[in-house]
Every structure is written in C-alpha cells, then in structure tokens.
Amino acid sequence: MILSRGRMEEIAAALGANGLILRGGFTFADGEAAPCGRSGAPARSALLIGQAGAAPWPHFLRWRDSQxxxxxxxxxxxxxxxxxxxxxxxGARAVSPSDKPYLPFQQWAMRAEGLKPSPLGILMHPQYGLWHAYRGALLFADEIALPETREAIHLCDACVDKPCLKACPVDAYSAEGFAHQACLAHVRGPSGDPCRDxxxxxxxxxxxxxxxRYPPNVQAFHMAAFAGL
Ligand code: B12
Ligand code: SF4
Ligand code: SF4
Structure with missing residues (x-):
C-alpha cells in the first residue's frame, strides 16, 4: 500500500493542533537497514515531525502547567x-530524537528536505535558518507518495563572513567540530550569563x-537542559 497525500494531510492537521509540522519523509531503500515499525518488521517509510520556530511552545507550556x-x-x-x-x-510507530541508541535524525532530515549542515552542525533551512528542530518521526509499513526530494538552497554557501563562527567567547565551534566541554564550562561559569539567559x-x-528565532526564555530553557543547569 501507499500512504496517500490525503492521509498525510490528516496527519499534518493532527500535529498542527500542537504547533508541530511535518518535515518531509522518505521511503527506505530495498535492503536498507531500517528501524522496525509497529509490527516489529523493518519500517518501509518515515515521516519526520518537528517545529519551525517556537510554535509548539505555548502548547507545551499548557500541558506542563496542567501536570x-x-x-x-x-x-x-x-x-x-x-x-x-x-x-x-x-497506524505508525513513533520514535524520538532522544531515543537511545540515537537514530540518525539529521541524516533522515537531509534526505527528507534536502538540507545541509551549517558550520554549527545544526541543519540550515532556507526559510527557518537555524531555528527549527525535530521532535519525532512516524515509521510506517507503507511507502509514501512524495515527490523526490530536491536539494534545498544552502544559505551558508554564499555567507562569506560566517558570523556564526565569531561570536562564541571560547570559540567552541570550529572546523574540528564542536568543543562540547569548553562550551559547557563557559555556559556554567561566571561569564556564562549571556548564553544561559x-x-x-x-x-x-x-x-x-x-x-x-526562539524567544530568549525558550532558548534559556533549551540551554538549561543542554548544560544541566
Ligand atoms: C548527541 C546530540 C548532541 C551532542 C553532540 C555530540 C556529538 N558529537 O555527536 C551535544 C550534547 C553536543 C549536542 C548539542 C546540541 N544539539 Co544535539 N543532538 C544530539 C542527538 C540527541 C544525537 C546525535 C547523534 O549521535 N545521532 C546519531 C547519528 C548516527 O545521527 P546523525 O543524523 O548522523 O547525527 C549527526 C549529528 O550527530 C551531527 N553532529 C555531530 N556533532 C554535532 C554537534 C551539534 C551541536 C549538532 C547540532 C550536531 C552534531 O553530525 C552527525 C552526522 O550528520 C541529536 C538527535 C538525533 N537523534 O540525531 C540532537 C540534535 C542533532 N541536536 C540538535 C541541537 C539543536 C543541538 C544544540 C544546537 C541545541 C540544544 N539541543 O540545546 C546543542 C548545541 C549546544 C549549544 N552550544 O547551543 C538538533 C539539531 C536540529 C537541526 N536543526 O539540525 C538535534 C537533531 C535534536 C533535535 N531534537 O532536533 N547534541
Ligand atoms: S552565519 Fe552564515 S555560515 Fe553561519 S549558519 Fe548562518 S548562513 Fe550559515
Ligand atoms: S552556548 Fe555560549 S559557549 Fe557554547 S558555543 Fe554557544 S556561545 Fe559558545
């Protein structure tokens, strides 16, 4: 069976009630190692779910305040x-980017939306910039009726000055990757208020x-989670 466009629109509407959006999808290739679907057999396709900007935030806060x-x-x-x-x-199996062992969400996202990584490791989106994330994926036993993914315009290619590599007080991002420990030490330390807040x-x-761009309080929430504050 093929997961129809109409079905995908229904899924998008159900997610939209919580500020979430569909972030494209793809069918696993024949013979590709795919995570298992609802039945326990390898899934045939995946739809990615995420957020553009902080749209889910008020929905999440309402839920958190009701606990x-x-x-x-x-x-x-x-x-x-x-x-x-x-x-x-x-009729799908839901997986989370935080499930361990980690599932390759960014590789899936590159495949689903034709995105490429920024120098920060975060995928660059032609409309949302760096202000988007993945909250889960739906794994189906069916194929998906989606047009082939085209490569998205990669804004970083034409960005000569790369200001994203010049603002960090400890130069945590570089061609060598992300200096996780140096970042953490700064964020947790006495001069880390700008990053924390x-x-x-x-x-x-x-x-x-x-x-x-996520509002400062939303960024502070994510930073606190990242740095264990
Ligand atoms: C572990 C992890 C980290 C580790 C990276 C350790 C490492 N060197 O791999 C740490 C803790 C450093 C990290 C930090 C951040 N992360 Co992170 N992280 C993950 C996580 C949970 C697993 C990554 C993984 O191993 N995947 C398994 C491999 C097989 O999959 P993959 O697709 O090939 O993984 C790619 C990434 O690992 C990437 N990568 C490697 N190093 C780093 C470092 C950073 C900072 C990022 C963003 C990506 C990245 O390269 C891989 C090859 O493509 C993913 C979710 C996921 N399931 O993928 C989020 C994820 C990559 N993180 C994300 C984000 C946004 C961040 C932060 C920028 C923000 C935050 N969460 O607070 C921070 C950076 C802190 C800051 N200075 O602001 C987002 C990226 C969204 C996007 N638009 O692309 C993801 C997808 C989570 C999500 N819910 O959307 N992260
Ligand atoms: S500042 Fe330039 S290089 Fe850095 S993420 Fe933004 S567009 Fe890409
Ligand atoms: S959070 Fe602060 S210390 Fe960490 S990489 Fe960003 S600017 Fe640097």
Missing part, C-alpha cells in the same frame, strides 16, 4: 505523548531565519 508534579525531560515527554497519540491514530551567541549571530 500535578514536575516531570523529568518535560519537552521530550510531551513530544512523545503528542506524537505517540498521532502514531496510534494513523538568551541562548548560544553563535547561533544567534546567524542573519537568516530571524522571524523564527
């Missing part, structure tokens, strides 16, 4: 609940997708 006690990893828990319910309704200075230095 009778504090919840560990609340955004992951909320995402798993919301996406799990959609999976149940549409308003998010990564390098990420905020990118001139694209500014209409989608």
């Amino acid at each position: 009778s006690q504090a919840i560990a990893d609340p955004l992951d828990t909320w995402s798993r609940q919301v996406i799990g319910a959609v999976a149940e309704e549409f 308003g998010g990564c200075l390098d990420r905020n230095a990118c001139p694209y997708g500014v209409a989608y």
